[in-house]
Amino acid sequence: NAGVTQTPKFQVLKTGQSMTLQCAQDMNHEYMSWYRQDPGMGLRLIHYSVGAGITDQGEVPNGYNVSRSTTEDFPLRLLLAAPSQTSVYFCASSYSRDGGYGYTFGSGTRLTVV
Amino acid sequence: GNSVTQMEGPVTLSEEAFLTINCTYTATGYPSLFWYVQYPGEGLQLLLKATKADDKGSNKGFEATYRKETTSFHLEKGSVQVSDSAVYFCALSGKTSYDKVIFGPGTSLSVIP
Numbered sequence: 001n002a003g004v005t006q007t008p009k010f011q012v013l014k015t016g017q018s019m020t021l022q023c024a025q026d027m028n029h030e031y032m033s034w035y036r037q038d039p040g041m042g043l044r045l046i047h048y049s050v051g052a053g054i055t056d057q058g059e060v061p062n063g064y065n066v067s068r069s070t071t072e073d074f075p076l077r078l079l080l081a082a083p084s085q086t087s088v089y090f091c092a093s094s095y096s097r098d099g100g101y102g103y104t105f106g107s108g109t110r111l112t113v114v
Numbered sequence: 115g116n117s118v119t120q121m122e123g124p125v126t127l128s129e130e131a132f133l134t135i136n137c138t139y140t141a142t143g144y145p146s147l148f149w150y151v152q153y154p155g156e157g158l159q160l161l162l163k164a165t166k167a168d169d170k171g172s173n174k175g176f177e178a179t180y181r182k183e184t185t186s187f188h189l190e191k192g193s194v195q196v197s198d199s200a201v202y203f204c205a206l207s208g209k210t211s212y213d214k215v216i217f218g219p220g221t222s223l224s225v226i227p
Contacts, residue, residue, distance in 0.1 A: 004157075033214075042219040043158075043203070090157050097214050098207040100146060100165070105157030 002026050006091050006106035013081040013113045021076040021109050023091030029104070031094045032074040033058070034066065036087040037108075043090070049074055050097055081113045116141040118218035120204050126224045127194055135189040135221050137178075137204035147171075147180055147187040148205040148215070158203060161189075194225045 007022045025032065033048035035058075045058030049068040063085060065077040074093075078085060088110050092103040121136040139145065146165045150158040162171030167182035176191045189202060204218040 040219075043217045045214070048214070092158075098146070100207070102148065102160030102163065103150075103158070103215060105159070107155075107157050 004091055004093055004104050004106035006089075006109050008109060009107070010110050011112070013078070013111065015081060015083060015113060017081050019078050019081065021078070021089055021091075021111075023074045023076065023106060024072050025074075025091075025093040025104070026072065027093065027104065028071060029093035029095055030071070031097045032068065033092050033103075034064070034074070034076045035090045035092065036060065037090060038087050046076065046089075048097070078111075083113045085111065086113045087111060116145065116206060116208070116216050118204050118206055118216055120202075120218040120221050122221070123201075124222040124224060126226065129196055129225055129227050130193045131225075133189070133191040133194045133198070133223070135202055135204075135223070137187045137189065137218060139185050139187065139204075139206050141185075141206055141208070143208060144182070145206040145208055145213075147178070148207075149176070149178055149187070149189050150203040150205060150217070152201045152203065152220070154200070161202070194223075196225045196227055199223055199225045 004025045030051045034046040035043045044060045047066040049055045091106040094103045117140045148163045149161040151161045152158045162173040164171040164180035170179045178189045201220045201222045203220045207213045207215040
């Protein structure tokens, strides 16, 4: 089925470890983004991309890296995991940044840093 | 800057009750307005949208009308079901390709039989 695929669904990391959260979409969307969702904080934008080779920071970029080598893939890298990065991470894509046709979200990655 | 305010939850209703979730916004110009729904354990899904004043978005029995004069986009449903239990997010965006979507904090709805 067409959509946004996130892997893994669950992950436990130790403080200081690194990992990559994968995000892939098959809708030929130019715009892709990463959010984290924390209780009482709503959705916060981490990084986004308006096309292959173009990325930019959102509201809470510290501790995360992204790259966009293809239209389909937008991985999120945690460099040195910290307990403050325990969260649910969502990848979203759209034809355009303004989301006129709506954002399509993945089902999320639940990350725990111990 | 642009912002979205939603009524605080959680909201608990009995099945077949009438639902209203309030949403107001602050924005320059004429933004597009959206409601997204997040079911337990899932990502957000677009529920409905409206792109200009007085437009009514509707889907799955939910409705919301774009009210420019009151800067509001309240979500309503005449008769809720247990399956409507979810978190609902109001959102807006400008209409240029540089504008991103701004999400409200979300309102949790629980419908009890």
